[in-house]
Amino acid sequence: MKLNRLLVSFVIMLTGFNTALAEGSSSDETIYSVAKYMTVITLVFILIVLWLVIVYSEKNDRTGQLFLAPLKKLISLISQSTPIENESEILLAHEYDGIRELDNKIPPWFHGLLWGTVIISIIYMIQYHVIGTGNVQEEEYLAEVTLASVERDILIRTGAFINEETVTVTNDAAALKSGEDIFVKNCAACHGMKGEGLVGPNFADEYWVHGGGIKNIFKVIKYGVPQKGMISWQTQLDPKQIQEVSSYILSLRGTNPPNPKAPEGELWVDAIN
Numbered sequence: 001m002k003l004n005r006l007l008v009s010f011v012i013m014l015t016g017f018n019t020a021l022a023e024g025s026s027s028d029e030t031i032y033s034v035a036k037y038m039t040v041i042t043l044v045f046i047l048i049v050l051w052l053v054i055v056y057s058e059k060n061d062r063t064g065q066l067f068l069a070p071l072k073k074l075i076s077l078i079s080q081s082t083p084i085e086n087e088s089e090i091l092l093a094h095e096y097d098g099i100r101e102l103d104n105k106i107p108p109w110f111h112g113l114l115w116g117t118v119i120i121s122i123i124y125m126i127q128y129h130v131i132g133t134g135n136v137q138e139e140e141y142l143a144e145v146t147l148a149s150v151e152r153d154i155l156i157r158t159g160a161f162i163n164e165e166t167v168t169v170t171n172d173a174a175a176l177k178s179g180e181d182i183f184v185k186n187c188a189a190c191h192g193m194k195g196e197g198l199v200g201p202n203f204a205d206e207y208w209v210h211g212g213g214i215k216n217i218f219k220v221i222k223y224g225v226p227q228k229g230m231i232s233w234q235t236q237l238d239p240k241q242i243q244e245v246s247s248y249i250l251s252l253r254g255t256n257p258p259n260p261k262a263p264e265g266e267l268w269v270d271a272i273n
């Protein structure tokens, strides 16, 4: 009986450990879920070992018998084998070189397996090939392709494929309007309402500190120049938005806004334009 108490206190301890884990590292989802499964597996394993310890240390008294009873019942239920002391009843008459054969029943678990597969195959056939509510391989494939193309569209829309290497200028009116909104909201304070320059450089002239052209501009906005007071915007603007505001900045060239800041950097001659 002492062992029973030990078992109970072990369970309490492990449950406590699991709860502590659940409250703790939620930052890394993957590690957390792996740890969770490991805990459950360890718990089950320890319970089985403890159960075996109890059974074998006390198997000759009542508690041991009580613990063993369900296992014995289960085994006899799924195997229905003849107990060793009654084997003479099923011994067949023939004998080969001293080897005799027992006329054992086919165990129920084997029947279960056979009939289980037969029943499942009928259900499968009706569901997949008669009613057609299940996805056969081809439909499953098509469903996955559709899902993937929807995901791809979303990625294209948010500009996940746009970076400083691939970015191009957009002349789309809606995109330029969105770029202007982003500029007025986030950038005008330092670069002037019309991009004439204030704390930050003038965008309406031909001179650039970090190089002109969409790729250089995109790069500066994405990574910033923190030591000079231009922050990195990649955590606040998605690539599509950076492309839009970059294109808007390029559209300011030659607009001659009032109160322009003196040119900074080098004269940029666009290779394409």
Ligand code: HEC
Pocket: 182, 183, 186, 187, 188, 189, 190, 191, 199, 200, 201, 207, 208, 209, 210, 211, 217, 218, 220, 221, 225, 228, 229, 230, 231, 233, 245, 246, 249, 264, 265
């Ligand atoms: C807090 C002030 C501040 C804000 C806000 C700010 N910038 Fe800047 N930006 C600067 C400064 C200062 C520089 C110059 C950095 C240098 O000299 O290296 C700069 C440089 C730049 C450059 C490079 C210019 C060149 O000549 O190479 C670009 C492009 C730019 N900013 C775009 C933006 C955009 C787009 C936003 C808004 C999303 C923005 N900035 C918001 C201060 C700011």
